[in-house]
Amino acid sequence: MPLHVYNTLTRRKEEFKPLHEGRVGMYVCGPTVYGHSHIGHGKSYVSFDIIARYLRYLGYKVLYVQNITDVGHLLDDGEDRMIKQSKIDKVHPMQIAETITRSYFEDMDALGVVRPDISPRASGHIIEQIELVKELLAKGYAYEVNGSVYFDVKKFSDYGRLSGRSFDEMITGTRVETRSEKRNPQDFALWKKADPEHLMRWPSPWGEGFPGWHIECSAMSMKYLGEEFDIHGGGIDNQFPHHECEIAQSVCATGRAFARYWIHNNLVTVNGQKMSKSLGNFVTLKDAFKKFDPLVVRFFILQSHYRSTLDFSDEALQGAKMGLERLMNTIRNLRFQMTQADVKGYTTKAAIDLMRYKSEFLAAMDDDFNSPQAIAILFELSREVNALLNQDGSYSAGSLREIEALYRELGGQILGIITDSPRAVLESNGKLEADLIQLLINLRLLARSEKNWSLADRIRDELKKLGIVLEDKKDGTTWKRA
């Protein structure tokens, strides 16, 4: 079955066909860099990471662009988020942007998110944004008032298609504007005049000002991906108005279709309520990482579908931790047995139908990136592998290597939850450490052979205090970090 993706534009799963054979252009709305990322950001960018990874796995050459919003994202009161934070911290807004951008990448790296190919900053693309606004003015889709430029929503009949609302519907819900300089309340700013005290400002044909929030995504996506490209992603909460506005601006400026597939990920909830910065019920990734390994967080996220909400709780995270542990145990044992089988020269083929697991896994991913389903397949495989490893020598080293390679391909390359190369687990903190632990294991083995249980247990207990857990197996003793 070919890859199918759910397209918000059509509200259906559609077969994915890129604009240009073998290549995919993908744009995802990135963070506004005024505060540390929370679990919700984690879910969003892990979700799109999986999408990018999977497209690449399928052989597409993916160009993944994700913006960094460092200007123009206003609050209710009309204040720029960046500037507000800079006043709180008493530093220049660009310093906030720099600090938080670094923090963002730090967190994403920890989560195993492959970095976008291009991370354009809004403030670095003021010229492109001005050009786009000029184009919209020239074509009559926008109008200038008092040094600000607005998009005339009435000029674009498709406005509301993405979010499924009509012009009239939008009128009823729109709050009263403090500035009534707009022709219609639905009109949105392309360029805003800067008040005298406004810190982030640039010269423009309409005087000193700053770009509207939506225009950056249109300008930067089209700059790097072309006027029409394959995938535009973002949080479902940005469907309206942000993405609706992007479409309006872009389509009107170029006369072309802009993004073909719109992919929206769902939100993280806490006690059933949306987790967001403005509600203040958010858990930052940095805090979460203090309690749980970033990979556990990633695994937790991938255990639900990207279009479903995911309810966050310590209990749920703990469950995910145990689950991932189970998967890692299998792989650890598999890798250990690979070395043993080499030594013992086992030659029997393992009787596991790897192709079946692989095709079931890929079928799940082909169905709108169903990672929870794919993970379930991995667990089923693990059960069979564990059973196999419990049998003495009913496999060859080569067949174990095939199994291990499949884990790396599906769980590693695609899902990014299995990270170590075959031997790295045993040498993760340096060869010397591993050798010392092995030495203690050998001494303990000696004690055990003399039935000196108290000494054997003491070695194990002392190591456990240091965070090293020993497990006695038929073929020897393995260790892992607690």
Place this chain on the structure above:
RNA sequence: GGCGCCGUACCCAAGUGGUAAGGGAGAGGUCUGCAAAACCUUUAUGCGGCGGUUCGAAUCCGCCCGGCGCCUCCA
């Protein structure tokens, strides 16, 4: 008020017409010096409720109850 989504076991969570995946937690067993890990068995005659369509529905339709999202900044 408008638009939309969701409600699956103690918890998390797949499943959009064919007779309930997976993980965690719990119970029993096997293995083991013990422990850990692993394996086996077990835990929803039922998928918010009530009707309807169908040979057949968690899945489609209607109504009701409960929760959430967007409509205003948010991934």
